[in-house]
Structures are given as C-alpha cells and as structure tokens.
Amino acid sequence: MHQPTSEARPSIYYQYQVFQPWLPSQHPAQQRQQVVIVGSGPSGMVTALELARHGVASVVLSAELQFSQGSRAICFTRRSMEILQQVGVADRMTEGGLPWRFGNSFYRGQRVFRMEAPHDPDDRFFPIINVQQQYMEEYLYDACKANPLIDFRWGNKVVQVEQQDGYARVTVDTPEGEYRLESDWVVAADGGRSPIRTAMDLQMEGASYEGFFVIADIKIDLPLPTERLAYFDPEWNPGNTILMHREPNGIWRVDYQLPEGETPEQALRPESLKQRIDAQLEMIGFGGTPWEMDWSSVYSARTLTLPDYVHGSVIFTGDAAHLLPIFGVRGANTAFQDAQSLGWQLAHVVKGLGSQQLLANYSAERVGAAREIIAEAGKSTRFMTPPAGGFQLLRDAVLSLSLTQEFVRPLYHWRTSRPHEYSHSMLNSRGDDNALFTAGPAHGAPPQNIRLAANDFLLDHLGGGFDLLYFTEAESIPAALQAAIDAARAKGIALRVTAVGAAQPVAGADQTFADADGHFRARYGVRASGAAYLLRPDQHVCARWLTLDAVRLQAALNAALPQ
Structure with missing residues (x-):
C-alpha cells in the first residue's frame, strides 16, 4: 500500500499543510472518467483548470499529501501571468510576488551588461514576477478545490496505465490499497522522472550538459x-x-x-x-x-523532449514531455503554455467539437515550442556553463573583452523565455489576409494586450472560447456575418464578439470598446472598418483579415476545429 509521508515539510517561511488522502472505501464505485490527470504540479493543475473552463470534468491524482518541497520555480513571465489570469489565480500571484524587469551581469567586480525587459503602458503584468512555487501551487489548488468539475485526490499514486481500445485503465495505489480507474484520456503530468514515460519505454531526444x-x-x-x-x-x-x-x-x-x-x-x-x-x-x-x-x-542542465506527446490515450505535458534548463526561466513557464494549449484542444475533442487532429496539433505545436526553447536554451547554457574546448575559449574571450568593449556585452543576454508563436500551425486560416498586415500579432502569436482604462485591459475581457475582434464604427454587425456567428454558436462553439472602434454599443457584439485615438487599431495594424482578428481559446491568433465576411469566418473556424 502507498504510504506518502504525513509529516509536514520543513520551511522557514512557508507553513505546509498535510491533506487527507482520498480513500476508495469512502467513495462509490468508480465510473469511466473523461480525463484523468496524473500529477498535481503546475502543468497538471493548469490543465485541469483549463479543461474545467471549457466544461470538461477531470480527476487529478497526486501521490503526495502536500505541495512540493522548496521554492523550485520562482520566476514567472508576463505570458504565464496572462495564462494564470485566465484560470483565476493571477491576482494572488501579484499580491505576494516581487515584479522585476532588469538583469545584471558582473565580471571581475564590474557590471558588464544590464538587460532591460520590455514593458509598456499596455502591459498589465511586469515581464517577470518572483513567487515561490509552493505559493503558486497553493493558489492553483484552491482554484481546483473550488471548481465542481475537478476531483482532486491526494495520496493517490498511479502504479500502472494499461492502454485499451479507445481508453486507458489506470491502477491507483492508496494508503488502504489499490483501485482501478478507467478514463477516455490520461494526461501524464507526472514530472521530469515521469513513471508513465518510463513504463511506456519512451525515449527523449536532445542533450544533457x-x-x-x-x-x-x-x-x-x-x-x-x-x-x-x-x-x-x-x-x-x-x-x-x-x-x-x-x-x-x-x-x-x-x-x-x-x-x-x-x-x-x-x-x-x-x-x-x-x-x-x-x-x-x-x-x-x-x-x-x-x-x-x-x-x-x-x-x-538538460535539453530533451519527446518527439511526440500523444501516445494512444496517454498525453504528455510539462516536464513529463520535455526537460529544459532553468536559464531563461523556462521550466514552469513552458509548462503553463503546454497546459493552456492542451486544455482547450482536449476539451474540444471530448465535447465532439473537433477531431483527434486537435491532439496531433497540440503535439506538433508544443514539440515545436520545446525545440525552439532547446535551441535558445542551449546557447544560454553553453555561455553560462561552457563545455571545455572551443566554447570555453569563446566565453572567456567575451568575458575579457567585455571589460572594455561595448560590442560584446549583448552576448551576456540570457534569452528569456517567451511565448512560442504557432506560425505554421495546421489551425491557422489559409485564406485570410495575414500576409497583408504590416503590424499587429501574426498567425500563431499571442494577442497584444491593450490598456482600456486605468486598471482595465483587453485580456481582462477575453477567454473561455474563441474571440472575434471586429473593428467597426457601424451600429451593428453585418447581417450575413451575424448569421455565421449564430450558426457557429448553434453547433456548440463558444464564440465571443468584441467590437472595437464604435463610440456606442454595437448590436450583435457581446462587448464594445471605443478607440477614439486609434491606439487599439494601430497596435493591431488595422486601417479601416471591417477588419478582424480571430483568437483561439488559448488566445493565439489563428486568422486575421483586412475585411471579414461570413464565408471567410466560417472557413477559419473550420480550419481551427478540424472534423
């Protein structure tokens, strides 16, 4: 029988709570689940919260009875905070966190480089905020506990996952013995030493330093x-x-x-x-x-990834899917992006709104993101900790020259984690006007936040489904376009319409934001009424048009939700 430690972990500053284990004798016979998530770290809990935002229930299994030991991940990026805002914990992160935007490199007692992360008035969050991981896990757990679609089970250790025809059978050990749980999908968020990955004999690709x-x-x-x-x-x-x-x-x-x-x-x-x-x-x-x-x-330091994150009914995410060096704050920040991407695409598969091509797309996009990070992180790692030989000689030359030569100092830049742009995603529209724009977020990019008022931002009003940003000064959405919007909603697709530019509410739009000074339109590269952006449920751009009509909107939705 699994006997997790019930002694609270020691800490000078954090008071660990030991939770009661979930025991099978206290619950009725287990029914087939839609999603079982193995692991209660950042990727596991954000996946559960994202699924719940789209109306899909999940079971979260944690082998332990308390949050992880030590501060672990401490630096969270602006994009991570935007993701955490969607699942309802950004305010608590901000209340207790330390925001910052400058990095300093020293050699021989001299500061040789000062990095300044970009930050402008349209950004709600600082480039990075420092919060210890235990607090972040506490905030996520409280959100999970408050959500009726999330069944959180402490002290439940997965000991076997058997693939069946179209589902998986999970054997779970507890302090009073084993039980079995069937699920349509199993999300392996069980960490860098993933027992599920090991049991499936899956090999990662990359390098260990x-x-x-x-x-x-x-x-x-x-x-x-x-x-x-x-x-x-x-x-x-x-x-x-x-x-x-x-x-x-x-x-x-x-x-x-x-x-x-x-x-x-x-x-x-x-x-x-x-x-x-x-x-x-x-x-x-x-x-x-x-x-x-x-x-x-x-x-x-390791730069490794599975070449495919989907294996039958088992889907890998977070450190179970890839191992990345900490230089550039890439661990938990990448896990949040994994979880956000997986959450909406798996939810739409479960609800029958898209085919399993969405899961293949999740794998392709996030493997691509991991490989991009590996390329960037490899450069940082080789500078921070150069292997013997040529890398060592080059790094030492940069250090020496940096004392007097300005031109070499940018080589100290640590290539901070940034959100991956899904530029070549299969979900991007093929018939839109992406190539004709000269500004604004392009295919696959996350949205540009916009300050609407003193403490009111665009991303405060988006999320939960697809978002259509429609730029217009007219009194109403065109009838044919409205009909296409209504038809999508009738199929169960969550589609919110935001009108931008009109001084008064636009009929047919869910919300209207005036843009008297044209700032919003300038940031999105829009020059005339009738332009539009379509954002996926993870807020990445999947289509944009200089002029939108009903046919083009329907084509974009068909591409984003393949059947």
Whole structure:
C-alpha cells in the first residue's frame, strides 16, 4: 500500500499543510472518467483548470499529501501571468510576488551588461514576477478545490496505465490499497522522472550538459533590488557562474555551478554549502551578514523532449514531455503554455467539437515550442556553463573583452523565455489576409494586450472560447456575418464578439470598446472598418483579415476545429 509521508515539510517561511488522502472505501464505485490527470504540479493543475473552463470534468491524482518541497520555480513571465489570469489565480500571484524587469551581469567586480525587459503602458503584468512555487501551487489548488468539475485526490499514486481500445485503465495505489480507474484520456503530468514515460519505454531526444548546479534558498536581509544578478568566473568558483534572485518573505536564491568532479552528495554537505554561500556574500560586499538555510538541491542542465506527446490515450505535458534548463526561466513557464494549449484542444475533442487532429496539433505545436526553447536554451547554457574546448575559449574571450568593449556585452543576454508563436500551425486560416498586415500579432502569436482604462485591459475581457475582434464604427454587425456567428454558436462553439472602434454599443457584439485615438487599431495594424482578428481559446491568433465576411469566418473556424 502507498504510504506518502504525513509529516509536514520543513520551511522557514512557508507553513505546509498535510491533506487527507482520498480513500476508495469512502467513495462509490468508480465510473469511466473523461480525463484523468496524473500529477498535481503546475502543468497538471493548469490543465485541469483549463479543461474545467471549457466544461470538461477531470480527476487529478497526486501521490503526495502536500505541495512540493522548496521554492523550485520562482520566476514567472508576463505570458504565464496572462495564462494564470485566465484560470483565476493571477491576482494572488501579484499580491505576494516581487515584479522585476532588469538583469545584471558582473565580471571581475564590474557590471558588464544590464538587460532591460520590455514593458509598456499596455502591459498589465511586469515581464517577470518572483513567487515561490509552493505559493503558486497553493493558489492553483484552491482554484481546483473550488471548481465542481475537478476531483482532486491526494495520496493517490498511479502504479500502472494499461492502454485499451479507445481508453486507458489506470491502477491507483492508496494508503488502504489499490483501485482501478478507467478514463477516455490520461494526461501524464507526472514530472521530469515521469513513471508513465518510463513504463511506456519512451525515449527523449536532445542533450544533457556536463556538470551540476546547486540551488540554495537562504533567509537573509540584503539591501539589493529585485533584479537578476549573474556573476561570471568569480575567484571563489573559477570558470563557473553564480546567479542570485530575491524571493518574497526575505528569501534569496543562490545558484552556483560545482567544480568538475564534485558529487551532489559532497555539494549538499552543510559545511560545503556554508563555505560557498559565505564566499559569495563576501564577494558582493556582505560578508559576515547572518543567514539561515531553508532548502537546497542539485540539478543538471538538460535539453530533451519527446518527439511526440500523444501516445494512444496517454498525453504528455510539462516536464513529463520535455526537460529544459532553468536559464531563461523556462521550466514552469513552458509548462503553463503546454497546459493552456492542451486544455482547450482536449476539451474540444471530448465535447465532439473537433477531431483527434486537435491532439496531433497540440503535439506538433508544443514539440515545436520545446525545440525552439532547446535551441535558445542551449546557447544560454553553453555561455553560462561552457563545455571545455572551443566554447570555453569563446566565453572567456567575451568575458575579457567585455571589460572594455561595448560590442560584446549583448552576448551576456540570457534569452528569456517567451511565448512560442504557432506560425505554421495546421489551425491557422489559409485564406485570410495575414500576409497583408504590416503590424499587429501574426498567425500563431499571442494577442497584444491593450490598456482600456486605468486598471482595465483587453485580456481582462477575453477567454473561455474563441474571440472575434471586429473593428467597426457601424451600429451593428453585418447581417450575413451575424448569421455565421449564430450558426457557429448553434453547433456548440463558444464564440465571443468584441467590437472595437464604435463610440456606442454595437448590436450583435457581446462587448464594445471605443478607440477614439486609434491606439487599439494601430497596435493591431488595422486601417479601416471591417477588419478582424480571430483568437483561439488559448488566445493565439489563428486568422486575421483586412475585411471579414461570413464565408471567410466560417472557413477559419473550420480550419481551427478540424472534423
């Protein structure tokens, strides 16, 4: 029988709650489920919340009885916050988080590069916000618990998944023994060491980099701003790199590479941790400042992905699908994008609004995103921790030149995680005017947020289905276009119409936003009435037109929901 630990995990700043296990004897016989999600990390819970937004129930299975140990993911991007806004937890993230937009690189005691992430008045969220993962998991869990379509089961460990004809049979172990659960679909969100992936003998593609890195969270009072701090080739750790981040609750993250040959066990000895952290504090001018250890761990950099995320009735997402280095805040941020993409496409398959081509598209899009990230992250990793030989020589030359030569300093840029643009998605319209636009978000891109009022933004009003942004100053939506909209809704397609430009409400539109100064139209590259954008339920653009009519709208919806 599975016996998860019932002792609360230690932490200086976070009070862990131990939840009661879900026991089969306390519940009636299990019926066939639509979706079972294995894993209660960021990708698992966001997938459940996304499915629920589209009216699809799920069961979430967590082998543990409490949230993950340690701060783990701490840096969340603007796009992640926009996704978390859709599932209802962005406000709590903002309340407790530390926003920032600058990153600093130091060499030989000199700041040689300062990165500034873009931020303008149309952005609700900062480029990055720091929040420890336990808090993020707590906020997601509270949202799951409040949703009647999500059945969350603590202390339930999946020990076997058997593929059947059109469904899967899941064997689940609990503190009082095993039970079986049948489901049309199983989402494997069971982490980087995914037991499901291992049991299915699925191999990842990519590379694993040499060397290990220590993450240490310490409680310390440092009068430094919330900015990324990177120190290259310090005297106390020659040839290696140290990163520092401020976290909420007086915690600082110290991240450093180990010398060649040192084992993780040696690195995590208290005397080793103290020596390295004291040396780092001494180097930055705060030697002797008292500090206390909260949590430490060791990781290695890997750039790996499954070549296909869909295998029969089992769908992989998050770290179960790919392993990415932390440089550039790519782990949880990529998982959120996976979950958002999977949630709407799986929901439309379950509801019969689209064929299983949607799941093939999910795999193609997210594998493509992982490979793009791997290419970018590989460059960052080779600069942060260069392999011996040519990479080492090149990195050392950049470090040396950067002390006096401005032109090499941008090579320090850490290629921050960004939302993938599904430019070649099979869901993009083939007959629209995408190529004729000179501005605005293109095929596959996420939308450009727009500030509508002091604390009111476009993305506050979108989501839950397809969104049609229709630019017009007329009194009503054209009759033929309205008929096409009504026909789509009659089929069960959630389609919201937002009119942009008119001073008064437009008949047939669900909402109208005036655009007296033309700012909205300029950001979307629109020059005349009748233009439009169609956003998928994950808000990525799948069609845009200089002039929209009913036939073109229907063609775009047919492409986005293949039958």
